[in-house]
Each structure stands twice: as structure tokens, then as C-alpha cells.
Amino acid sequence: MQSQDVAQRTTPTPPAGPVVDVEQAEAALVEHYPRLVRLAYLVLPPGLGRGRRVMTAHALTQRALPRGRTPAPAIPAQSTGRDGDPGYALVRLQVVRTALEAGLPLWRRARPRRSQLPPLLPQVWGLRLFPRSGGADELALDQRLSALSGPGRAAYVLRGLEQLPDDEVREVLGAAGVSDVDAALREADEVPAQYPLLDSAEFDPCSLQARPTDLMRRRQHLRAALAGGAALLVCGALLGLPGEGWGPDGAAAPVYAKNPAAQAALDPAELTKVAPTAWRAAARTDFSVWPARGDLTGDTALLRRALAVWARPGATVKVSATPGTPTGGPSGPPQLLYAGTVDTARVVLLYDGLRIARYAEPKEGTRGAALDFARVDGASQADAGAVVLGRTDGNVRYLTAPWVRDASQRDLLKPGSSALAMSLTGGVTSPMASPALRTGACTSWHVLQLTDDTGTRVLTDLGELIPARLTAGRPGSAVDASGEALRTWAPYACSLGAVRGGGVRSVNVWQFALQPLPDASGSAAWVCTRAETWRGGGALVLAQFRMPGGSNGAVAAKAANVSACGARDPHVLAGVLWKSAAGNRYLLAAGSPDTASVRATGGVDGATRGNLLAVRAGQGARAELKGTLKDGRSISGLN
Structure with a gap:
């Protein structure tokens, strides 16, 4: 029988503590909501993806309220503002328990728990939400945590984010249903104790970036829903007519109607091919003077498939684009930069003056074809290398x-x-x-x-x-x-x-x-x-x-x-809290060389003439930085 990290049917009863009513639990949840959501996000399995982890973390936290008066576990909260709060201890335990349950595998004969299913609420339609990216240290820590089991991640996070000693980590994990707490603690020991990074923006599901979902795919789905069966009939009729269509287009979507201008832009015979030495005499040295290279520049069928997929990528084509790059078809015949075999794929590079499009398909067949776009308008010789x-x-x-x-x-x-x-x-x-x-x-x-x-x-x-x-x-x-x-x-x-x-x-x-x-x-x-x-x-x-x-x-x-x-x-101005080897804490700030003075206000108060500031500060102090340039202008510190 396969062992499991979290108990599936029974949950150990924690030591009895003060009875908490719903109002007290709600007050703790609302007051400490950002930390509880961060806790859930860090414990949830990374395999869910950043977007779904965000939504699931919010859903689990919002569902952590008890239904009535409930005994709180006798496990004290450790961080400032939560000491001895039984309401917080109760809600935190529920967040940890459900986050661990969300990482359990679904069994065919077992009824799935609510936390194992995608959340019904909250939902955001048309947008992908995910935390802001951190630096290299945060990325490395996230990768190390992803290699741990759910209980191992929970142990690490309770130590670092909640500042619990190991004895109390054992109690929380045991109350949450973890069967082998010692193994979870040993797993957590394998990850360096970079606990301050857990407070970074990389792991903050309350401070989010928003990006649209696949706009073209959404538009296609809407059109398909409106057209319904009529579109299918038209498509079938067009595909069945002899001599109609643009030829075998591989992974491209079906043609619903003909457009002479679009057909001319997607004719392989109309592709622009630059002479190999044209760049030597060109007034502008960029992608427009790249010659066509590769061993498949004469493969008309491959070029037709690449152009057709660019114009109308099929549902199985993986499409990606750098931010700000449109993904629509070319307005005229593009320029061929490359067509050839690269390792295990056939690759075509095309350029339309604004973008470079890369079409790739396996050596055999077109299943798994990919189409990538990059914006390159205004490229110089230095950029077009x-x-x-x-x-x-x-x-x-x-x-x-x-x-x-x-x-x-x-x-x-x-x-x-x-x-x-x-x-x-x-x-x-x-x-x-x-x-x-x-x-x-x-x-x-x-x-x-x-x-x-x-x-x-x-x-x-x-x-x-x-x-x-x-x-x-x-x-x-x-x-x-x-x-x-x-x-x-x-x-x-x-x-x-x-x-x-x-x-x-x-x-x-x-x-x-x-x-x-x-x-x-x-x-x-x-x-x-x-x-x-x-x-x-x-x-x-x-x-x-x-x-x-x-x-x-x-x-x-x-x-x-x-x-x-x-x-x-x-110009730039930035600051950092720093602790010397002697144990003294300082706010250090520096501006660019033309900074005439720097002032810190808020949690730290100090000022200096010139571009360098060093002033004593307390642990966790927060300050606002302002600078004055030599020409009299003001600048603010980077956040």
C-alpha cells in the first residue's frame, strides 16, 4: 500500500485550547489575511502553476473560518501581533491542513476533498494573475522548495515565516494530519535557512501582476460558439471541394473563407529572399538584409505550412510571443531568413519588418508544432546579431x-x-x-x-x-x-x-x-x-x-x-538595512554621483550632504528616501 504524507481519513485531535467563536476567528483572519495567504501559497504544490496556486491560496484561506465555536489548538502564535491569539492559531492550522490536502493525489475510488479540486471562487476571467518575480536568490529558493514534499515545505515555512521552534512545528504538522513529522523536518533541514526571502514579493499572492490569457484563442472560441454547427458545415464543405483551399497546411486551422490579399501574403513563391552579399552595400544594417539560409529554403511544402500556421494556428500549435508583440498574420509577403533542420526539428524563420516569427515542427509529421514571435522593430546592427x-x-x-x-x-x-x-x-x-x-x-x-x-x-x-x-x-x-x-x-x-x-x-x-x-x-x-x-x-x-x-x-x-x-x-537613489559584524544596524543609502543630499524619514530619521547616507536603525525599520540633485531637482528612492 502506498504511504501518504497526510492522513486521508482521520485527523489527529490537537491538544484542547481556548474555545474560539466565529467572530474571533474572523477578526484574526481579516487582520492577518496577507500572511495566511502567503503561508498557503508556499505550502501548496508548485505543480499547480503560479496562477492556480494564487487562486487556491486565497480560496483555502477564505474557507478557513470555523462553522461555530471551536476549541483552538494549544499552539501559540509566535510573530509580533499574533502572540497568544487562539483565533489565529485555529485559522492557521486550518490553512496548513487544507493546503497539505490540496497536494494529495486523486484516487479513482476515493471521493476527492474540496481542497483537491480547482477553487470555484475566487475566479478572474480573461486574466492570468501571478506574484511579481524576485531575484536569483528567490528563484533558487522556490526551486529548492518545489523539490520537497508538502509536509517538508510546511515545516520549512512554519520555521521561517511563522518563526516557530521545532517542537511547535511538530504540533502544528501533527494536528494538520501529517503522519511522519520527523521526516518532514529532516526534509526542511536540507534547504538552506534563507527565511527572510519568504517575505519577498516572489511569494506574495496579494501583490500580483496581471496578464491576459490567450486573446486569439478566446476570440476563436467565441466565434466558434456563435457560429456553432454552421461553421462546421462550411468548413467541411470547403475542405471537401477539390482544388479549393491553400494546400496541405499541416497544423494550421481550417480555411473558412478566401481572401486574395491574404493568399498572396502566404504564397511561398512570393517570399522575399535577400542576396547573400546585400548587407555589404545596404544603408541600413538590420534583419532586413539577412539572406535566406538553411538546407530547406527550397522546400515549398514546409514554407507553405509555416506561412499557413502563422496566419491561422491550429488548436494544437503552441503559440508564444514576447510582451507587446502582435501575433496576427503578415500583412504582405514576409522575408525568409532561414529554413532548415535543427537537431530534431525543421525550423523556419520569417521577418515582416516588425516581428520575427519562428515556426518549428518535428522531423516526422506536424504534431507538436510551435510558433514563436518576437518584436524587433527599430533594430540596429548591434541588436540584430x-x-x-x-x-x-x-x-x-x-x-x-x-x-x-x-x-x-x-x-x-x-x-x-x-x-x-x-x-x-x-x-x-x-x-x-x-x-x-x-x-x-x-x-x-x-x-x-x-x-x-x-x-x-x-x-x-x-x-x-x-x-x-x-x-x-x-x-x-x-x-x-x-x-x-x-x-x-x-x-x-x-x-x-x-x-x-x-x-x-x-x-x-x-x-x-x-x-x-x-x-x-x-x-x-x-x-x-x-x-x-x-x-x-x-x-x-x-x-x-x-x-x-x-x-x-x-x-x-x-x-x-x-x-x-x-x-x-x-539618476538613482536606493537604500538597504544592514547589520555590521559588531551587531549594529544601519540604514545605508546611496544616490548617483550628481546627488547633492539624501534624507531618510519615517521609521528612520537622518540626512546627509552628498550622495551617501549611513544612519543607525532598529530591526525591521522602514524609511522613505528623498534626494536632491545638484541642479535642484528632487528624486525618490526606488521601492
């Missing part, structure tokens, strides 16, 4: 620009090591490790280094079609991250994981301050990392603080859609 052809077994292959002479790879964490040369066959690189596919701790970050007549550039795979360009230096005068600039990037390479999947065009790192630390603790570096996107808006800015001798920077502040640390506004 490479496109991702495919990712397999943790590796990535690129198609490079025709002007690239040499390609190599290097580990961004090891700036002193030599670059490893890569082969270029018809512009296609040999495979290299992709940081976008890496799991586990960040111990390396492999980047692509390209050399042409204008210099050497470094690009990194962030999980999209177009690798992001890395630069270093003051905004407005930054240089490519090659040569000595690689040393600037090394301590902050792992922070690139925080900007994956955002449609990133380039990422710049800039050390804007070097701050002497109190208590003769050396000097710490302040660095601003700004990720620019292809759509212009949506830039993400990270302010990082690096201790003397530290191998990595720690994210002190993060903001999106701000002008700080960019070419238009090369």
Missing part, C-alpha cells in the same frame, strides 16, 4: 547575422577565463548551454560573444527568440560588455534571471556609488541594472548592494516602468 534557432537538452543554437566573423561562448561569472570558440556553419552556431533552461543554483551564466568589423558584443539567452545585448557603464555612455566591462558584470550575472521572458532588448549594469561601511567594515558597491524592452516601456530597474569581497550582489530595490538609471534620466 543573432536569433535563437532552437533549444534542446539544456542547450541553445543561434543563427548569426551575415556580418558576424567569429562566435564564442564564455561564462559571465568568470570574466578572467578565455572565451571558447564556437563553430559557424552557414551562420548556425554549435550548441551552447542556455541559462534560460538552467535549473538549480546559479553557478554559471553562459553568454554568446560575437565579433564583426565594428567590435565585439555579448548577448545572453533570456528565454526568447532574440538574445539580449549586455552593456556596462553610465547610462548614455555605456559600452558593450566585452573586455574589462566583463568584470563589472560578473557579480551581477545571476540577477539576469529576474528579467527573463519580458521582451528584453538590452541590459545595462552601472556601478553608481562606492560606500564606506560603518564600524570599519570596508566599502560596499551600489549597482544599478536596467533592462530595456523592445516595446520601449516596461523597463525593469534593480538596485543591487554588494558587500566587500562578496561574490554576488543582493537586490535592495526594484521598480518597473520608471526612467531611473536610463539614458533619459541617469
